[in-house]
Amino acid sequence: MIFRELNRGKCKTYLVACERTRRAALIDPVKTCAERYLAVLAYEGLKLDALIDTHTHADHPTGSFLLQDLTDCRLIMHRRAPVPVANEHVEDGDTIHVGDVKLEVLYTPGHTPDSISLYTGERVLTGDVLLIGGTGRADFAGGDAGAQYDSITRKLFALPDETIVYPAHDYRGNTSSTIGREKRQNPRIAGRSRDEYVALMASIGFPLPEKIQEVLQPNQSAIDDDKTKFPDLTQLNQVRQLSADDVSVRLRAATPPFVLDVREPKEFTGELGHIPGSTLVPLRELAERIAELQAHKAGPTVVVCRSGVRSTTAAAILEGLGFEQVYNLHGGMVDWNDRRLPVER
Numbered sequence: 001m002i003f004r005e006l007n008r009g010k011c012k013t014y015l016v017a018c019e020r021t022r023r024a025a026l027i028d029p030v031k032t033c034a035e036r037y038l039a040v041l042a043y044e045g046l047k048l049d050a051l052i053d054t055h056t057h058a059d060h061p062t063g064s065f066l067l068q069d070l071t072d073c074r075l076i077m078h079r080r081a082p083v084p085v086a087n088e089h090v091e092d093g094d095t096i097h098v099g100d101v102k103l104e105v106l107y108t109p110g111h112t113p114d115s116i117s118l119y120t121g122e123r124v125l126t127g128d129v130l131l132i133g134g135t136g137r138a139d140f141a142g143g144d145a146g147a148q149y150d151s152i153t154r155k156l157f158a159l160p161d162e163t164i165v166y167p168a169h170d171y172r173g174n175t176s177s178t179i180g181r182e183k184r185q186n187p188r189i190a191g192r193s194r195d196e197y198v199a200l201m202a203s204i205g206f207p208l209p210e211k212i213q214e215v216l217q218p219n220q221s222a223i224d225d226d227k228t229k230f231p232d233l234t235q236l237n238q239v240r241q242l243s244a245d246d247v248s249v250r251l252r253a254a255t256p257p258f259v260l261d262v263r264e265p266k267e268f269t270g271e272l273g274h275i276p277g278s279t280l281v282p283l284r285e286l287a288e289r290i291a292e293l294q295a296h297k298a299g300p301t302v303v304v305c306r307s308g309v310r311s312t313t314a315a316a317i318l319e320g321l322g323f324e325q326v327y328n329l330h331g332g333m334v335d336w337n338d339r340r341l342p343v344e345r
């Protein structure tokens, strides 16, 4: 197996490739380095087979969309990843094949709800869940410190002690660690109970990443144009959330809510299907097609997408435009399907 880190910076991109078939995967590519990656692949005589984002990044634009566009290779993310252009979704226990190389998917939520780690048997790529002597922040974009503690202590620390740890970020110039070392020495986790860890993470006043808004929204939606006016984070936090079960109860009431699906047309008729009776207006077209929705301005509206992220953005946009009773389907069509509620395709 060929294994290299390509950025030599705080933000890590790993190249994993099969020596026999010359097929390669890029893990967490950064947009500004896309040309360099293509040059390295050409120089090494490798064919790009897969792009894998360990999670939806908030601190840098992903290079996956550009590279997917240029090379037509697959983009693989966890099934809770909000971005519509991921064309292969994986879950805990799945194996990603890149030639003869096998990457085992460990679902490790906490930093974000769509965080995965990739285990090769010798190495584990931990994304931003477990860092060297640290852990990724869990205070925005669906982060959950308790889930993060469970992911680290139950999934990652269950791997053999000698497993080499490669995180998606490092701010102190480290390149790798081991599971055994992190178990013993990671100052955030070692010797702490789950409650103590949650309290510790809540007490750290992290500043928000620079340009978070400009980075996070395109990474979540694959919309990168000037026409779509995204709401800010404080508005997103105020969006009212309903579970799949809550929405299904309301749909059976005498006056059901208007259901607005903001995914892409391909997703609407794709594997997850859509809620019967829902109306499709993709997020990227919402602002210009708002006149079509005026009839629903006063009544209850439930906004729906794949995992509940794009729809939260859409709900905040509708509220900003004067819609009075807007709700978001929490967990989106992924949760809706998990609850085995009715869908049309």
Ligand SMILES: [Fe+2]
Binding pocket: 055, 056, 057, 058, 059, 111, 128, 136
């Ligand atoms: Fe991250």
